[in-house]
Amino acid sequence: MSVFAMDWYLIALLIFIGFYCMLASRSIVRQLIGLEIVSKGAMLTVISAGALTANIVFAQALLITMIVIEVVVVAAGLALLVKNFRVHGTADIWKLDGLKG
Amino acid sequence: MIYHNLLFVLAIVFAMWAVMARRLLTSAVMLALLSVCVSLIFFNLGAPWAGVFELSVCAGLITVLFIGAVSLIRHEDEAHPENRARFYALPLAAAIFAIAGWYYLPPFFEELAAWRRMASGSPAIGLALWDLRRPDLLGQILMLAAGVFVIKSVFPRRTEK
Numbered sequence: 001m002s003v004f005a006m007d008w009y010l011i012a013l014l015i016f017i018g019f020y021c022m023l024a025s026r027s028i029v030r031q032l033i034g035l036e037i038v039s040k041g042a043m044l045t046v047i048s049a050g051a052l053t054a055n056i057v058f059a060q061a062l063l064i065t066m067i068v069i070e071v072v073v074v075a076a077g078l079a080l081l082v083k084n085f086r087v088h089g090t091a092d093i094w095k096l097d098g099l100k101g
Numbered sequence: 102m103i104y105h106n107l108l109f110v111l112a113i114v115f116a117m118w119a120v121m122a123r124r125l126l127t128s129a130v131m132l133a134l135l136s137v138c139v140s141l142i143f144f145n146l147g148a149p150w151a152g153v154f155e156l157s158v159c160a161g162l163i164t165v166l167f168i169g170a171v172s173l174i175r176h177e178d179e180a181h182p183e184n185r186a187r188f189y190a191l192p193l194a195a196a197i198f199a200i201a202g203w204y205y206l207p208p209f210f211e212e213l214a215a216w217r218r219m220a221s222g223s224p225a226i227g228l229a230l231w232d233l234r235r236p237d238l239l240g241q242i243l244m245l246a247a248g249v250f251v252i253k254s255v256f257p258r259r260t261e262k
Contacts, residue, residue: 001207001211002211002214003102003105004211004214005206005207005208005210005211005214006106006207007105008206008210008213009203009206009207009210010109010110010112011109012202012206013113013195013198013202014109014112014113014116016195016198017113017116017117017120017191017195018116020120020191020194020195021119021120021191024187024188024191025183025187025188027125027178029125029128029170029171029178030128032167033119033120033128033129033167034120036132036159036163037116037119037120037132037135040112040116040136040139040159043151044139044142047142047143047146047151048146050148051146051147051148052214052217053217053218053219053220054219054220054223055219055220055223056146056147056148056223057223057224057225057226058220058223058229058234059148059151060148060150060151060226060230061226061230061233061234061237063148063151063154063155064150064151064154064230064241065237065240065241067151067154067155067158067159068158068244068245069244070159070163071158071159071162071163071248072244072245072247072248072251074167075166075248075251075252076248076252076255078166078167078169079252079255079256080255081170082173082174083255083256085173085174085177089177090177090181091174091177091178
């Protein structure tokens, strides 16, 4: 098996773990942790594909953009969590619709 | 090669630990260790800039954000814990996925790798980042401004009496 196929097989396992976390939990923090794991897998695929095609410079430039977007998504999600916790006293994702204006 | 695969296996172990940990604080710390593993993989694949960003932003900033949020809701989470049975089933589910995927995924990825088209010489990182992808930088600044705006609108200043 080539290095690329082995890398992507392990990345697929990592992404499976992230999706399982997002499916199994109702806590907003664990949803965000699952999202983080999936996005780590996505970043690894970008860099691995860049290394495969000898194009790692553009892959890095793309990845820096991905990291910035990831930080903003996590900050917005955690802000929603704190707001939901102040309003309802819980971190349950089913109570998020109580925030509607 | 062994070091490379070992880093991937460590990343998977830390990810499983982050999902299965009973305390949310442990989950946040394991997520940081996962980020460290991913950044070491980036260094190993020859992407030092991405590795530095991953190490400073994902392992540093996001962990601080997570720990801050978790410390706010920790009492509630410990008073009413979630049903843990589904998390304890994760190693079984991951093992089933790994065994089933071993027969189907690598041949597919080999085929995917056969379609590749090699790049014809890549520029220096400074040229790629500051000259060729300059609109990206504007997009990143706008994205950060959008994040600040989201937090501002989620926590408005109270004006009603």
